[in-house]
Amino acid sequence: MTADKTEDQTAGSFTENLSMLQMIELDACTQCRECLNVCPVQEVTGNPAVSPPEKIRMFREFIKATAGLKSRFLKPKEIDRKLLEDFTKAVFECTTCGACGKHCTVGIFTQRLWPFLRKEMISRGLVDFKILTDMPEAIRNTGNPYNLPAEDRYHPWLPAGITIAEQSELAYYAGCTGAYTAQPMVKGDVSVLNAIGDPFTMLKEEDEVCCGFPLFISGQHDMLEDLTRRLVTSYQAKGVKTLICSCPCCVNIMTREWPVFYGKELPFRIMHITQFVLNALKQGKIRITAGLKTRLIYHDPCYLSRGVGVIEEPREILRSIPGVQLLEFERHGLNSRCCGAGGAVRKVYHENAMAMGRLAIDEAVAKKADRLVLSCPACYGKVNEAMVGHDKQIPIVDIMELIAGLLERKQI
Amino acid sequence: MYQLLAVAAYIVYTVFSLRLLWHFLIWVRASHANRGVFRFKLSTSFNTVLLMAIDLISFRRVMIASGPLWVGSLIFHLSFLLVSLGHLRYFTDPVPACIQDLQPLGLIAGYLLPASVIWLLSIRTLSVKHRYLTWHNYLILGLVLCISTGGLLLRTVFRTDLVAIKSFAYGLLTLQPALLQDAYLFALHFALVLILVLILPSHIFSAPLIIMEARRREQELRMVMHDR
Numbered sequence: 001m002t003a004d005k006t007e008d009q010t011a012g013s014f015t016e017n018l019s020m021l022q023m024i025e026l027d028a029c030t031q032c033r034e035c036l037n038v039c040p041v042q043e044v045t046g047n048p049a050v051s052p053p054e055k056i057r058m059f060r061e062f063i064k065a066t067a068g069l070k071s072r073f074l075k076p077k078e079i080d081r082k083l084l085e086d087f088t089k090a091v092f093e094c095t096t097c098g099a100c101g102k103h104c105t106v107g108i109f110t111q112r113l114w115p116f117l118r119k120e121m122i123s124r125g126l127v128d129f130k131i132l133t134d135m136p137e138a139i140r141n142t143g144n145p146y147n148l149p150a151e152d153r154y155h156p157w158l159p160a161g162i163t164i165a166e167q168s169e170l171a172y173y174a175g176c177t178g179a180y181t182a183q184p185m186v187k188g189d190v191s192v193l194n195a196i197g198d199p200f201t202m203l204k205e206e207d208e209v210c211c212g213f214p215l216f217i218s219g220q221h222d223m224l225e226d227l228t229r230r231l232v233t234s235y236q237a238k239g240v241k242t243l244i245c246s247c248p249c250c251v252n253i254m255t256r257e258w259p260v261f262y263g264k265e266l267p268f269r270i271m272h273i274t275q276f277v278l279n280a281l282k283q284g285k286i287r288i289t290a291g292l293k294t295r296l297i298y299h300d301p302c303y304l305s306r307g308v309g310v311i312e313e314p315r316e317i318l319r320s321i322p323g324v325q326l327l328e329f330e331r332h333g334l335n336s337r338c339c340g341a342g343g344a345v346r347k348v349y350h351e352n353a354m355a356m357g358r359l360a361i362d363e364a365v366a367k368k369a370d371r372l373v374l375s376c377p378a379c380y381g382k383v384n385e386a387m388v389g390h391d392k393q394i395p396i397v398d399i400m401e402l403i404a405g406l407l408e409r410k411q412i
Numbered sequence: 413m414y415q416l417l418a419v420a421a422y423i424v425y426t427v428f429s430l431r432l433l434w435h436f437l438i439w440v441r442a443s444h445a446n447r448g449v450f451r452f453k454l455s456t457s458f459n460t461v462l463l464m465a466i467d468l469i470s471f472r473r474v475m476i477a478s479g480p481l482w483v484g485s486l487i488f489h490l491s492f493l494l495v496s497l498g499h500l501r502y503f504t505d506p507v508p509a510c511i512q513d514l515q516p517l518g519l520i521a522g523y524l525l526p527a528s529v530i531w532l533l534s535i536r537t538l539s540v541k542h543r544y545l546t547w548h549n550y551l552i553l554g555l556v557l558c559i560s561t562g563g564l565l566l567r568t569v570f571r572t573d574l575v576a577i578k579s580f581a582y583g584l585l586t587l588q589p590a591l592l593q594d595a596y597l598f599a600l601h602f603a604l605v606l607i608l609v610l611i612l613p614s615h616i617f618s619a620p621l622i623i624m625e626a627r628r629r630e631q632e633l634r635m636v637m638h639d640r
């Protein structure tokens with residue numbers, strides 16, 4: 001590596017990617033370590049070096065060394081490369097589940113802070129997880145981070161007989177992870193939407209590009225404005241007033257970050273599919289007729305519960321199934337425990353992610369649930385994977401996959 | 413020696429102010445592009461403001477994390493505040509009525525402060541779940557324990573000439589520090605306070621802001637995907 005390159009990576013301001021609020025947040029950490037009690041990465045690694053206060057302490061050191069009072073009067077310090085590498089590892093080992101922020105004694109919004117700390121490391125060229133750094137190119141070429149053909153986005157799972165309107169006030173966004181890796185889930189989504197009967201539209205396969213979440217979460221923000229504008233303009237052209245999506249990560253970036261990249265409020269509202277389906281149930285547009293004498297346990301996806309506050313709707317839907325007994329994880333709702341699929345960790349720290357997934361499986365089995373209900377394509381993929389070779393087994397089902405099988409369309 | 417203390421006080425005061433100002437300048441120079449979290453700022457209602465204030469005063473977030481820690485933290489911060497306010501009587505002439513009225517509470521706080529430090533240190537060293545303290549936090553708690561115990565001794569056992577101390581302290585403020593004779597324990601007490609000011613963690617300024625912002629965000633969470 002050239003001397004110049006090394007200097008680019010270890011010197012210069014560390015504050016350019018952070019908002020004022022985030023700077024204050026970094027400062028506000030009291031190093032009390034209470035958040036370690038809820039961090040799933042701590043639970044499976046037991047390594048405090050990758051804990052929230054340690055990441056914050058290290059990043060503060062970087063700021064102090066390059067922008068602190070002393071560094072202004074004396075020569076700014078160059079940061080030890082090893083320390084930067086340790087920090088990069090710590091910040092990418094996190095699932096960005098946000099549990100630490102929820103339980104933080106001062107309330108730091110860690111779920112949004114970590115991606116910006118990652119961005120700093122990415123911009124310094126310190127991240128060499130190829131699977132992550134290849135994503136922008138893949139999205140540019142194929143529209144999805146998996147680098148799979150755009151023309152295969154819908155046809156492997158979109159059931160025949162589903163009517164997709166050309167123009168409609170209602171649209172459905174499948175999302176890359178659902179469309180390519182959790183197909184029973186998106187198939188369930190469109191089947192339920194079809195049963196509800198309100199006409200809905202979808203973008204053409206090559207137009208339904210990535211929502212930007214994997215780039216946002218991994219700190220690669222350059223393409224985000226372009227992706228947001230492309231999608232928003234396409235939906236606007238179809239006259240969309242409500243955009244429905246089932247992926248918590250997509251929903252999260254759409255509601256929280258799209259308006260920032262778009263530069264103003266979106267011209268349509270975003271709804272999670274459980275919200276839309278619950279409304280349809282309440283309005284009598286669909287009815288769950290088939291009973292299911294079973295014990296279900298529902299896992300809250302971090303980006304749906306802590307991320308955007310959708311907690312009750314999935315539960316209400318599940319409770320409306322005749323015969324169902326709904327169980328809860330010890331930690332649920334806003335306090336839910338990450339299954340290991342979040343924050344791109346499943347791609348780079350596979351073992352940790354598997355161990356976290358197995359904790360969810362073990363608890364569901366210990367609670368004597370018959371099925372584990374998920375509502376996130378990333379969780380769906382990871383927990384299914386964690387089941388392979390594990391001594392405890394439980395059937396996994398996506399919430400819409402389950403509902404799709406139990407519906408009767410009411411003729412109105 | 414007292415001239416030395418006075419000079420040290422001015423140096424510490426200057427360093428502290430500079431540090432604060434620099435901190436603030438670093439915050440101001442942060443990115444303006446990344447403002448996502450401010451989206452619903454205008455929706456901050458009176459109800460939310462009230463909840464933000466309650467969170468700040470009650471240390472609600474610490475209470476949720478740990479009951480014993482909450483008791484210790486609340487008493488520590490409250491008594492620290494009362495004791496500090498009580499000390500304003502040395503720096504004001506005439507002493508405002510509100511500061512005078514605080515004196516009985518300040519007296520109780522004078523006993524509670526070292527007790528709360530001992531409580532916090534015990535939890536942080538003995539409890540399996542909470543056994544952890546950074547060396548910086550040890551230093552702060554250790555210093556506060558020495559300072560508060562010293563203060564108590566000055567008040568109860570080694571009674572000092574309060575008039576002389578007030579002339580010294582008030583003199584510091586008016587840039588005419590008075591001479592102080594043979595008040596060694598007070599000198600130690602004062603020197604330790606100067607060290608404390610030097611290493612005061614900056615979270616005492618930033619954490620209150622974040623505690624309030626966190627409550628606003630929690631209230632806002634209900635509106636992210638639900639009808640506003």
Ligand code: SF4
Nearest residue numbers: 039094095097098100
């Ligand atoms: S976001 Fe989740 S995984 Fe990351 S540090 Fe916080 S609790 Fe741990």
Ligand code: SF4
Nearest residue numbers: 029030032033035104
């Ligand atoms: S709980 Fe909050 S303040 Fe305490 S160490 Fe964790 S991040 Fe820092």
